[in-house]
Amino acid sequence: MSIRxxxxxxxxxxxxxxxxKLIKEMxxxxxxxxxxxxxxxxxxLNNPEFFAMIEEWESEECLKTHMESEHFKxxxxxxxxxxxxxxxxxxxxxxx
Amino acid sequence: MSIRxxxxxxxxxxxxxxxxKLIKEMxxxxxxxxxxxxxxxxxxLNNPEFFAMIEEWESEECLKTHMESEHFKxxxxxxxxxxxxxxxxxxxxxxx
Numbered sequence: 702m703s704i705r706x707x708x709x710x711x712x713x714x715x716x717x718x719x720x721x722k723l724i725k726e727m728x729x730x731x732x733x734x735x736x737x738x739x740x741x742x743x744x745x746l747n748n749p750e751f752f753a754m755i756e757e758w759e760s761e762e763c764l765k766t767h768m769e770s771e772h773f774k775x776x777x778x779x780x781x782x783x784x785x786x787x788x789x790x791x792x793x794x795x796x797x
Numbered sequence: 798m799s800i801r802x803x804x805x806x807x808x809x810x811x812x813x814x815x816x817x818k819l820i821k822e823m824x825x826x827x828x829x830x831x832x833x834x835x836x837x838x839x840x841x842l843n844n845p846e847f848f849a850m851i852e853e854w855e856s857e858e859c860l861k862t863h864m865e866s867e868h869f870k871x872x873x874x875x876x877x878x879x880x881x882x883x884x885x886x887x888x889x890x891x892x893x
Contacts, residue, residue, distance in 0.1 A: 705839055707803050709887075721893070728893050736839055743801055743889030746815050746857075753889055755801050755851070761842075791805075793839030797817070797824050 702795040703738055704764055706756040709789040714750060717785035723776050724754075730772045731756075734762025750785070764792070798835055798862050798891040802852040810846060810877035820850075826853075826868045832859025838885040842893050846881070860888070 712720050724742050731740045738757035745751040758764045767773060781788070808816050818877040820838050827836045834853035856862040863869060877884070 703837075704842075705837070705849075707849070707851070725893055741799075741801070741891045742893035743891050744890045746890055752892075753801075753803070753887070755803070755889065761824075791849070792842045793851065794842055795837045795839050796848075797821055797838035 704758040705756070705760070705762055705793045705795065706764065707791045707793070708754040708756070709745075709791075710752045710754070710780075711750060711785040711788075712752055713730060713783055713785045720780055720783045723780055727772060727780075729777045731767065732768075734763070734767055734770070737767070761794075799865055800854040800857055801889045801891065802850070802854070802860065803839070803885075803887045804850040804852070805841075805887075806847055806848045806850070806876075807846060807881040807884075809881045816876055816879045819876055823868060823872045823876075826866075827863065830859070830866070831865055832856060833863070857890075 720786055728740055728742060731737055736759040738759060740754070740756050743753050745753065756764075758767070824836055824838060827833055832855040834855060836850070839849050839851055841849065847885050852860075854863070
């Protein structure tokens with residue numbers, strides 16, 4: 702049973718291209734991390750200004766290591782400045 | 798690039814056991830459906846009365862077929878009656 706993260710972002714329209722460059726870098730590095738099962742950036746089909754990183758990790762420990770990584774600490778604050786409102790972060794543990 | 802669904806549920810505490818039985822049936826059937834990549838029921842680590850079905854599908858067409866299935870039409874309304882508030886449904890298309 703794995704850990705899943707849904708991080709929903711409202712990206713400022715004028716920042717979309719710049720944000721996508723950083724997100725592509727983040728995705729490429731994170732997919733090589735220990736314990737990462739999947740890490741995908743998605744667009745809301747009904748609200749196209751909203752996006753979500755939907756993640757799956759083997760354990761809470763692996764997620765914690767990810768959030769302490771150099772690339773997380775470098776890229777996430779840059780992305781934060783491109784958001785129209787604070788991101789909504791939900792962390793789940795699979796039970797079925 | 799796949800389709801992901803995040804369906805967040807606030808289950809009435811007194812309905813949790815009964816809801817879980819229906820959810821286990823729903824999960825077992827849905828994982829055999831055409832185009833289903835993953836279908837997992839999860840508990841919010843920070844708000845344990847909240848749960849989310851987090852789903853991955855090969856296409857919007859496969860998701861549509863799922864939502865028209867006998868088991869969906871039979872089980873989802875029963876689960877709806879066990880919620881403390883309406884579920885929050887988000888549908889995403891992977892872009893990275």
